[in-house]
Structures are given as C-alpha cells and as structure tokens.
Amino acid sequence: MNSNRIDREDNKGSELPAVTVAETGGLGSARVPAARQNKVAIRLAVTVFFFTQGLCFASWASRIPDIKVLLGLNDAQLGTILFALPAGLMTSLPLSGWLVTRFGSRRMLLVGSSLYTLTLVVIGLVTDRWQLTGALFMFGFFGNLVNIAVNTQAIGVEAVYGKSIMASFHGAWSLAGFTGASIAWFLVSLNTAPSHHFAMIAGLVFVLVALAYKRTLPAMRGSSDTPLFAKPDGLLLRLGIIGFFGMASEGTMFDWSGVYFQKIVEAPEKLVTLGYGAFMSTMTGGRFIGDALSNRLGRKKMLQLSGTLIATGLLVSVFFPMMITATIGFLLVGFGVSSVVPLVYGAAGKSGTMSPGVALAAVSTISFFGFLLGPPVIGWIAEVASLRYSFALIACLGSGIAILATRSRLLQ
Numbered sequence: 001m002n003s004n005r006i007d008r009e010d011n012k013g014s015e016l017p018a019v020t021v022a023e024t025g026g027l028g029s030a031r032v033p034a035a036r037q038n039k040v041a042i043r044l045a046v047t048v049f050f051f052t053q054g055l056c057f058a059s060w061a062s063r064i065p066d067i068k069v070l071l072g073l074n075d076a077q078l079g080t081i082l083f084a085l086p087a088g089l090m091t092s093l094p095l096s097g098w099l100v101t102r103f104g105s106r107r108m109l110l111v112g113s114s115l116y117t118l119t120l121v122v123i124g125l126v127t128d129r130w131q132l133t134g135a136l137f138m139f140g141f142f143g144n145l146v147n148i149a150v151n152t153q154a155i156g157v158e159a160v161y162g163k164s165i166m167a168s169f170h171g172a173w174s175l176a177g178f179t180g181a182s183i184a185w186f187l188v189s190l191n192t193a194p195s196h197h198f199a200m201i202a203g204l205v206f207v208l209v210a211l212a213y214k215r216t217l218p219a220m221r222g223s224s225d226t227p228l229f230a231k232p233d234g235l236l237l238r239l240g241i242i243g244f245f246g247m248a249s250e251g252t253m254f255d256w257s258g259v260y261f262q263k264i265v266e267a268p269e270k271l272v273t274l275g276y277g278a279f280m281s282t283m284t285g286g287r288f289i290g291d292a293l294s295n296r297l298g299r300k301k302m303l304q305l306s307g308t309l310i311a312t313g314l315l316v317s318v319f320f321p322m323m324i325t326a327t328i329g330f331l332l333v334g335f336g337v338s339s340v341v342p343l344v345y346g347a348a349g350k351s352g353t354m355s356p357g358v359a360l361a362a363v364s365t366i367s368f369f370g371f372l373l374g375p376p377v378i379g380w381i382a383e384v385a386s387l388r389y390s391f392a393l394i395a396c397l398g399s400g401i402a403i404l405a406t407r408s409r410l411l412q
Contacts, residue, residue: 039157039160039161041215042157042160042215042216042217043157043160043161043165044212044215045212045213045214045215045216046150046153046154046157046169046212046216046217047168047169047172048208048209048211048212049109049113049146049150049153049209049212049216050150050154050169050170050172050173050176051172051173051175051176051179051208052113052117052176052205052208052209053113053116053143053146053147053150053173053176054172054173054174054175054176054177054179054180055176055179055180055201055204055205056116056117056120056143056180056201056202056205057143057176057177057180058176058177058178058179058180058181058184059120059180059183059184059197059198059201060120060123060139060198061180062180062181062184062185062188063124063184063188063194063197063198064078064082066188066194067123067126067132067194070194071126071127071128071129071132073129077129081129081132081133081136082136084132084133084134084136084137084140085136085137085139085140085143086140086368086372087137087140088136088137088138088139088140088141088142088143088144089140089141089143089144089368090140090365090368091137091140091141092140092141092142092143092144092145093144093148093361093364093365093368094361094365095145096108096112096144096145096147096148096149096357096361097148097355097357097358097359097360097361097362098357098358098361099145099357100145100148100149100152100356100357100360100361101355101356101357101358105148105149105150105152105153105156105217105356105357106149106153106213106216106217106218108145108148108149109146109149109150109153109213109216110209110213111145112142112143112145112146112149113146113205113209114206114209115138115142115145116139116142116143116145116146117201117202117205117206117209118202119135119138119139119142120139120198120201120202121195121198121199121202122135122138123135123136123139123194123198124193124194124195124196124197124198124199125195144364147364148357148360148361148364149357150169151166151169151345151349151360152349152356152357152360153216153217154166154169154345154346155345155346155349155350155356155360156217156356157169157217158346158349160217163291163295164291164294164295164299164343164346165291166291166342166343166345166346167286167287167288167290167291167294167338167339167342167343168287168288168290168291169342170287170338170341170342171284171285171287171288171290171338174280174283174284174287175284177284178284180201183197183201184197187200235351236348236351236359236362236363237366238404238407239344239347239348239363240344240362240363240365240366240367241366241400241404242303242340242344242400242401242404242405243340243341243344243345243363243364243366243367243370244366244367244369244370245307245340245370245397245398245400245401245404246306246310246337246340246341246344246367246370246401247340247341247367247368247370247371247374248370248371248373248374248394248397249310249333249336249337249340249370249374249394249397249398250283250337250340250341250371251370251371251372251374251375252374252375252378252390252391252394253276253279253330253333253334253337254276254375255375255378256375256378256379256382256387256390256391257275257276257279257330258272258273258275258276259387260275260317260326260387260391261273261274261275261276261326263387264321264326264386264387264388265317265321265322265323265326267323271323274323274327275317275326275327275330276330278327278330278331278334279330279331279333279334279337280334281331281334282331282332282333282334282335282338283334283335283337283338284334284338285335285338286334286335286336286337286338286339287338287339287342290302290338290339290342290343293305293339294339294343299343299346299347299405300405300406302339302343303339303340303343303344303401303402303405304401304402304405304406305336305402306335306336306337306338306339306340306343306398306401306402307336307340307398307399307400307401307402307403307405308336308398308399308402309332309333309335309336309398310332310333310336310337310394310395310397310398310401311336311395311396311398311399311402312329312332312336312398313328313329313330313331313332313333313334313336314329314333314391314392314394314395314398315329315392315395316328316329316332317329317330317333317391318388318391318392318395321388333398336398340401341367344363344367345360345363345364348360348362348363374394377390377393378390378391378393378394381393
C-alpha cells in the first residue's frame, strides 16, 4: 500500500482543508488551509474531543466512592481493582500508535471515543468486582487510543496554525475535569445512581462527537508494514525522560498535595485541600496561556522555565512549610507542570524518524511510567524518611527537566 495515499473514505462529505505531509508527518493531504474560519473550526473540533475525554474520566473518578459502596468493596479490594485502568492503558500504548498510523487518527478518534464512552456506561452497570475490573481495563485501553489519536490530531492543527497551540487542548481536558466534578456533585445531591449519571454523560458526549467529528483533520492511512512498536531514538528518548519527570511531578501533586498540607504544613482540616486547589488552578490556567509564552520564548526556553518553576515551588514548600509559602509554592508547581506534557507531545510529533502516532506512543509509554511510579516512590521515601525529603526529590526532577531541555534538538 502506498504510504502517502489519502484516505478518501474518511474525507467524504467533508470540505475541510488539509495540511502538507511534510508539516504533519503524514496527517493530511497537500493543501494548507487558507480560510481563518476553517482553522478555527478544526481547532474547536479537536478541542471538543479533548473535552469529552476529560469529561468521561472525571465522571468516573467522581463516582468511585459510590461504586465502592454499591459493590461492597473494602479499601484493599478497591485499590487492587483500580490498577486495572493503568494496566489497560499500558497494554494499549504500542497498539494505539500502530492503529493511528495504520488507519488514520481521524478514524481512530471516532472509534476510540465511541468505545471509551460506551465503556463508561458499562462501568455504571457492573454488579461485582470482576466486572468492574474488566470494565476498567477496557476503559484504560480505549482511553489511551483516544489519547494518541487526539494528540496526533492536535499536532496536525499546530501545523495548520504554524505555532504552538498544544497546551490549550490539554487545558480543555483539565477544564472538563472541573466540569465533570461539578456535574457529579449536582447529581449526587439529587441521589442519582452512577448508572443514570454515566448514561446522561454518554448521551452528551455522543452528541458532541457527532457534531465535531467531520470538522477534524482528514488523515492518511499509513503503510501496511507499520511496526507495532518502534524503539525511540535518542532524541525521542530524551523527550520521554522529560515527560517522565513531568508526569512524576504531576502525579505526586495529585496524590500527595493534600497529605503534605495535612502532615507537614499542619493546615486546619477545612484548608487541607488548599494546596491541591492552588496546584490545579495554575495547572489549568497555565495551559491556556502556555501557548502564548511558548510561541514567544520557544519550546526549549519554555521547558527550562517549567522545570525551574517546578523545582522552585517545591523547594519553597519544603524549606518554608507554612500555609502562605506552601500555597505559593504549589501555585508555582502547577504553572510549571502545565506545559511539560503538551510541549513534549508537540515535539515528539515532529520527529522525522517515525510517524506522529508511533512517536507519540513511544514517548507516552516512557512518560506514563512517571505517573505510575512517582506517587508510590514518594510514599516509600516518606515512610523511611519524611514527606519533605520526598518533595525535595521531585524538585530535583524539575531541575532535570530544565537541564534535559537544553540538550534536545527537537525543541529548537
């Protein structure tokens, strides 16, 4: 099969312009869109897919306590079952890159989003822990397929615009988290069962997907001999390590910020979540202003700034563990974390050694291990030493981001 053949079936009924193969690493055909309105429509469509993915995940996460009660699970059982989701995600990583490259990001975005949303409905209908385990495995599996496909689309949209806009897409995912949590709070107050909650969310998502799909970027199918997994070269490996450090920092803040404020800062009970809220607010806001800064400073300087902010914020909270200073520190960490993954993914998609889908899968695989390993390692160190030492270690990872960014040619 010709690796540069346009997927005509995907483009039927669509008047969307495309981008050049050289600019997108094989995402589109041979024209650069000229009309501003088309660029905006494409960007909005891809943003919708980021938002719907975040909405589905937030809907599930917000009802975990209710599902735990409904299935009669204890803490240990729930903790074990929750590992099924990252297990599904990790299983999907190499296959997702191959599918996106082989069949096109546009088609896999539709397939993945549909299956991901249907799996959310299934989660609401489970009646025992084994069903929940299987459903969560598939939730992680299909979620990663959406992740690779939608980030591949985002790389193409960046090429259309000719500037960095990746962080704003990830900002939509974060915004969906707040939206999903708010919807869940309202429905829980009405005693709405998770099954009904998830069905309503699925209905909304399917409507949004139907409206947005035809405005996404047309994509070309790759060659039939596309490898299932490609070993990353030195440049992609370096990006993966930067992503690893960034996601380890992010995962630590998600899981341990409340504990840090409780045990180290000794915040009053009603203010224990202040640190987490500070971190989340600047992480979300940072993703909406990160693109402008990245376009002004360049990817390399932006990553150097991000790493420096992570290190500085954590060290401030370690050496001055008081309410005001720790909150300021967490605000800095949130802003620092906000652009790391978007910048890494954007750079990976511009690799000339492999297709964007496969490159993203390779870098995502390395990066996601940081999200998995960071929080438990922090716990182990805290057990034998102190949580302050644990946070100091994450500060070192922030410094590592700044140092590695200096040496990566893909960030030029």
